[in-house]
Amino acid sequence: MSNLHIRHLHLVDFRTYSSVDIDLPAGPIALAGANGMGKTNIIEAIGYLSTLSSHRVASDAPLVRQGAAAARIAAEVVRDDRALTVEIDIVPGSSNKARINNAPTQRAREILGIVRTVMFAPEDLSIVKGDPSDRRRMLDDLIVQRNPRMAGVRADYDRVLRQRNALLKSAQGARRANAEAVDATLAVWDEQLIEHGTQIMMARNAAIDALAPLAATDYARIAPASAELGMRYVTTIGDDPITDDASTSSRLAEAIGNRRKDELDRGVTLVGPHRDELQLTIGDLAVKGYASHGESWSVALALRLGTYDLLDAEQSTPILILDDVFAELDSARRRHLAQRVASAPQVFITAAVAQDVPTQVAATWFDVSRSDDDADHSGTGSVTQRG
Numbered sequence: 001m002s003n004l005h006i007r008h009l010h011l012v013d014f015r016t017y018s019s020v021d022i023d024l025p026a027g028p029i030a031l032a033g034a035n036g037m038g039k040t041n042i043i044e045a046i047g048y049l050s051t052l053s054s055h056r057v058a059s060d061a062p063l064v065r066q067g068a069a070a071a072r073i074a075a076e077v078v079r080d081d082r083a084l085t086v087e088i089d090i091v092p093g094s095s096n097k098a099r100i101n102n103a104p105t106q107r108a109r110e111i112l113g114i115v116r117t118v119m120f121a122p123e124d125l126s127i128v129k130g131d132p133s134d135r136r137r138m139l140d141d142l143i144v145q146r147n148p149r150m151a152g153v154r155a156d157y158d159r160v161l162r163q164r165n166a167l168l169k170s171a172q173g174a175r176r177a178n179a180e181a182v183d184a185t186l187a188v189w190d191e192q193l194i195e196h197g198t199q200i201m202m203a204r205n206a207a208i209d210a211l212a213p214l215a216a217t218d219y220a221r222i223a224p225a226s227a228e229l230g231m232r233y234v235t236t237i238g239d240d241p242i243t244d245d246a247s248t249s250s251r252l253a254e255a256i257g258n259r260r261k262d263e264l265d266r267g268v269t270l271v272g273p274h275r276d277e278l279q280l281t282i283g284d285l286a287v288k289g290y291a292s293h294g295e296s297w298s299v300a301l302a303l304r305l306g307t308y309d310l311l312d313a314e315q316s317t318p319i320l321i322l323d324d325v326f327a328e329l330d331s332a333r334r335r336h337l338a339q340r341v342a343s344a345p346q347v348f349i350t351a352a353v354a355q356d357v358p359t360q361v362a363a364t365w366f367d368v369s370r371s372d373d374d375a376d377h378s379g380t381g382s383v384t385q386r387g
């Protein structure tokens with residue numbers, strides 16, 4: 001059995017931490033401390049090792065401690081009883097430098113896959129309540145976790161889409177005179193859009209098929225009195241189910257042909273996975289617009305726990321991260337989550353109010369705080385194990 005956990009975490013100039021070293025056990029870990037003490041900063045650092053991005057901010061600058069030039073996150077990871085170290089230096093405005101067992105890697109993204117996490121954070125409410133782009137991002141995170149090669153396909157698709165949109169925009173003004181030239185160039189972009197777009201749609205469709213039953217089961221356990229959670233993939237190529245590469249790419253080509261005139265009129269690409277939607281329902285009702293706050297929260301949690309179950313079944317058990325989750329749940333939902341968490345190989349839980357974390361979790365507790373003694377009064381963070 002593959003058993004992944006972080007044994008030691010070392011941060012330098014990351015958010016509130018000028019320098020901190022934390023020895024970590026396997027099993028459930030609870031980080032306690034008042035608001036603003038630096039709990040989420042810790043799990044954000046762990047998430048960064050796993051995805052090379054923050055779940056809170058799009059740029060790296062806020063991650064670096066005020067006044068410092070670079071941040072470092074280093075972890076000693078135990079995998080299948082073998083230890084290895086993974087480190088990343090975050091240098092805003094320059095490329096990140098990574099090391100595995102002290103040896104520099106060519107690209108930072110070579111460390112992807114070493115620390116594997118599934119995180120549930122308050123920001124995830126946007127998966128349920130936010131724009132379609134929030135749900136697409138969730139799906140794309142999942143397709144990359146299932147197959148890291150998809151990160152490159154996504155980047156290729158985004159590049160083609162940008163260039164195709166630029167061409168459509170410029171063609172808007174150009175009119176008839178060079179219509180033939182526009183058609184010829186568009187045909188090149190169409191071909192690439194179809195090629196990469198087909199791969200993304202196939203991967204999203206497979207991910208939804210795999211995730212839907214697991215998320216529905218998790219939702220039924222979290223909210224036993226509720227109707228069933230449903231997930232449906234809505235695309236720009238019609239209502240028929242996605243089946244294979246060949247039919248998906250020919251349907252995509254057909255849809256592009258049908259919308260050509262609209263695209264030239266409006267100067268944007270109207271067909272393709274950048275317009276996909278993941279429809280979430282409880283019973284017959286859409287979650288967005290109908291579900292209560294607690295229900296929406298439970299749906300988002302079920303999607304993340306379903307993802308955890310999926311990666312557990314398909315690959316190996318990831319590290320589970322739960323930021324501020326228990327405070328939002330009623331007591332039945334807390335009990336269910338506590339059960340799940342108690343058996344996880346390693347799980348990080350943050351809580352501003354320790355009593356919100358049920359005792360069944362049997363966590364190792366850490367106190368997170370900030371000293372107030374440095375010159376600029378911003379304080380430096382510390383994390384100490386209780387007892």
Ligand SMILES: Nc1ncnc2c1ncn2[C@@H]1O[C@H](COP(=O)(O)OP(=O)(O)OP(=O)(O)O)[C@@H](O)[C@H]1O
Pocket residue numbers: 014015016033034035036037038039040041042061062063064065066324350351352378
């Ligand atoms: N780059 C930075 N340099 C210095 N301090 C920072 C930096 N980024 C964030 N902070 C500080 O970190 C604090 C927030 O830390 P964090 O989000 O971990 O708090 P928390 O313990 O999770 O609180 P809550 O219980 O409210 O969620 C804020 O006070 C913020 O000012």
Ligand SMILES: [Mg+2]
Pocket residue numbers: 039040041323324350
């Ligand atoms: Mg927090």
